[in-house]
Amino acid sequence: MFFSSREIETVKDLLYFFPRLYEDRTAIREIGHLQEGEKATTSLTVLGVRSIPIQKLGRSILEARCTDSRGGTLRLKWFYVPPGLQKRLIPGTNLVATGKVKFYNNQPEMVHPELNWGASSYHQNSQEKSQEKTQGQNAERHFGRVVPIYIEIEGISTRTLRTILWHALDQFGDLIQEDLPSYLLTKRNLSSLPDAVRNIHFPPEDKNYGLEQLSAFDSPAHRRLIYGEFFKFEYLVLRRRLQEQHIGAPILPTPLVPPTALVAKLPFQLTAVQKQALDEILADFSKPYPMNRLIQGDVGAGKTVVALLAAAAILEMGGAGSANGSDRDFIGTALSECSKVIRSTNEVFFAHRTYLLI
Numbered sequence: 001m002f003f004s005s006r007e008i009e010t011v012k013d014l015l016y017f018f019p020r021l022y023e024d025r026t027a028i029r030e031i032g033h034l035q036e037g038e039k040a041t042t043s044l045t046v047l048g049v050r051s052i053p054i055q056k057l058g059r060s061i062l063e064a065r066c067t068d069s070r071g072g073t074l075r076l077k078w079f080y081v082p083p084g085l086q087k088r089l090i091p092g093t094n095l096v097a098t099g100k101v102k103f104y105n106n107q108p109e110m111v112h113p114e115l116n117w118g119a120s121s122y123h124q125n126s127q128e129k130s131q132e133k134t135q136g137q138n139a140e141r142h143f144g145r146v147v148p149i150y151i152e153i154e155g156i157s158t159r160t161l162r163t164i165l166w167h168a169l170d171q172f173g174d175l176i177q178e179d180l181p182s183y184l185l186t187k188r189n190l191s192s193l194p195d196a197v198r199n200i201h202f203p204p205e206d207k208n209y210g211l212e213q214l215s216a217f218d219s220p221a222h223r224r225l226i227y228g229e230f231f232k233f234e235y236l237v238l239r240r241r242l243q244e245q246h247i248g249a250p251i252l253p254t255p256l257v258p259p260t261a262l263v264a265k266l267p268f269q270l271t272a273v274q275k276q277a278l279d280e281i282l283a284d285f286s287k288p289y290p291m292n293r294l295i296q297g298d299v300g301a302g303k304t305v306v307a308l309l310a311a312a313a314i315l316e317m318g319g320a321g322s323a324n325g326s327d328r329d330f331i332g333t334a335l336s337e338c339s340k341v342i343r344s345t346n347e348v349f350f351a352h353r354t355y356l357l358i
Contacts, residue, residue, distance in 0.1 A: 002155040011172050014165065018200050019148035022214045025098060026145060031072025034101045034108045041098040041143055044068055044076075049089045064089045066097070075109040094118060096143050114159050116142050141166045146203050146211055165201050173198050180228055188227065196224035245289040252317065256282040259312045266305070274302050281310045 008014050029040045044066035051060040062085065064076040076097060078085065099113030141147070141162055150161050176194040178185075185192065191199070199221035203209035213219045217226075258278055263270065270278070277295060284291040295303045 002153055006151070006153055011168060012176075014168055015172065015176065015197055015201075017150065017165075020151050021149045022146050022203070022211060023098070023149055024146050024211045025143040028096070030070050031068045031074045031108060032070055034074070036101060036103050038101050039099070040101055041096060042068060042074065043096050044074060044094070046089050046091050046093045046095070047073075048091055049086060051086070062086055062089075066095075073107065075104075075107060076113055077109055077111045079111070088117065098143060114142070141202065145205065146209070146214060148201055169198050169201060180231065184231075190224045190227060191220055193224070193228070196221040200225070241292055244292060247289060249288060249290045251288055252285050252314075256285055256313045256317060258282070258309055259316050262309065262312050270305075271302065274306050277306050278309055281306070282313055285314070 003009070003014070006017065008017055023039060025041045027041070029042045031042060034040055034042070045068070047065045047067055049062070049064045051062055053060045057079075060081075062078040062081045066074050066076060068074070074097075076099075095118070096116040097110055097113040098116075099110030102109055102111065142159060148162060148165075150158050152158070153161060156164075173194055176197055178193045180190070180193070184190075190196075199209065199219070203214055203219065203221070209219050209221075214222075258275075281291070281293060284293060295306060297303050
């Protein structure tokens with residue numbers, strides 16, 4: 001029910017539900033070094049817990065006073081208390097908290113932080129970090145690394161979703177089927193699809209998977225998926241183009257040439273690129289299959305006049321009845337797009353108005 005809001009119906013849908021951003025939780029910050037507004041991770045020990053009644057809200061705020069190995073004090077607050085949280089915040093409990101730092105009465109605090117239980121002041125060096133990992137993988141996926149942050153799913157926290165994806169990748173990650181040939185992966189120096197999906201969710205400790213590359217979706221894993229999407233798109237476009245070449249289209253009896261009289265009346269000279277585009281369009285009309293061409297350019301680059309001149313070349317040869325199928329559609333589109341241009345430059349096209357009324 002929760003996942004359907006994001007159109008996640010299968011395990012594959014879940015594995016392809018990628019993070020929207022990443023957070024670097026490799027550094028454990030001391031309380032004394034925390035700054036206003038920053039997102040930080042710090043290792044804490046609970047000193048005490050209290051419930052603060054708020055009459056206007058008709059409920060209480062839960063506050064946990066914590067300390068670190070340097071003796072600093074940090075308050076953790078919850079305006080909406082998760083079930084069972086207060087029972088777990090026992091004085092002496094070790095935890096790691098990640099959240100946005102705020103200062104209230106010159107005292108640092110985090111509101112609704114993400115907690116990792118049973119972790120104390122590890123991660124001060126690589127040896128201690130390794131010791132933490134041997135105690136289980138629960139902490140490993142939530143801190144001490146660059147962690148994924150997902151689009152919110154109502155009823156499921158990012159932390160819970162991260163845990164679900166960790167287990168899903170562990171059980172089903174190797175079942176992801178590669179969709180590119182091996183020689184292409186080698187030629188382009190690309191990772192396999194299963195590895196790319198896994199590394200997007202939980203990036204390895206590698207210089208190519210830094211926070212900057214991940215945030216820009218420019219890690220090796222992201223590039224592998226992007227390349228695969230473009231490859232499949234180009235393949236489908238090429239396949240359709242080859243199929244259309246077997247459809248067949250009427251060939252115009254004589255080669256088309258630009259309407260020189262109309263070109264001469266233009267208040268400007270066609271650029272070399274406009275002339276090239278016009279020549280290629282007119283050449284397409286003489287081929288035995290439908291034209292498949294896109295004119296690309298900025299606003300004001302002169303695309304409309306190219307379409308108009310191509311349509312006028314057909315009309316000069318004998319009218320719209322000389323063309324069929326996609327060619328006739330092209331003429332109709334060209335004339336429609338050109339209507340506003342023609343109205344504003346009536347003196348240029350006056351001699352050719354007969355063509356435009358056909």
